[in-house]
Amino acid sequence: MKRYLVTGVAGFIGANVAAALLRAGHEVVGVDNINDYYDPLLKHYRLRPLLAESIFHLSKRIWLMRLPRKRCLQTDPFMW
Numbered sequence: 068m069k070r071y072l073v074t075g076v077a078g079f080i081g082a083n084v085a086a087a088l089l090r091a092g093h094e095v096v097g098v099d100n101i102n103d104y105y106d107p108l109l110k111h112y113r114l115r116p117l118l119a120e121s122i123f124h125l126s127k128r129i130w131l132m133r134l135p136r137k138r139c140l141q142t143d144p145f146m147w
């Protein structure tokens with residue numbers, strides 16, 4: 068298992084890349100500021116299955132990341 072950093076993880080490409088990495092058994096650290104360039108609800112919808120994975124960590128900013136292995140840093144993006 069490797070640990071990957073995926074930026075823009077709530078976006079179209081990022082969410083699909085993260086899902087593929089998780090399926091392959093890797094740990095993923097995703098960063099996204101959930102901006103409103105288009106509807107943020109779509110981004111939350113994309114994040115939902117990723118957040119269910121214990122090896123997925125989500126952060127709004129890179130400097131926030133301090134990773135306890137196998138735990139979600141942020142489990143509910145609606146809390147932001």
Ligand SMILES: NC(=O)c1ccc[n+]([C@@H]2O[C@H](COP(=O)([O-])OP(=O)(O)OC[C@H]3O[C@@H](n4cnc5c(N)ncnc54)[C@H](O)[C@@H]3O)[C@@H](O)[C@H]2O)c1
Nearest residue numbers: 074075076077078079080081098099100101102104110127
């Ligand atoms: N989708 C395509 O077919 C395609 C093709 C070629 C190139 N690209 C490029 O690939 C990149 C991703 O494309 P996409 O379709 O996934 O876009 P997208 O808009 O769906 O995803 C980008 C994500 O990055 C996040 N983001 C933006 N600025 C951020 C910041 N400062 N900090 C944290 N998160 C931030 C946004 O909230 C969004 O969720 C873009 O640069 C796009 O131009 C996309």
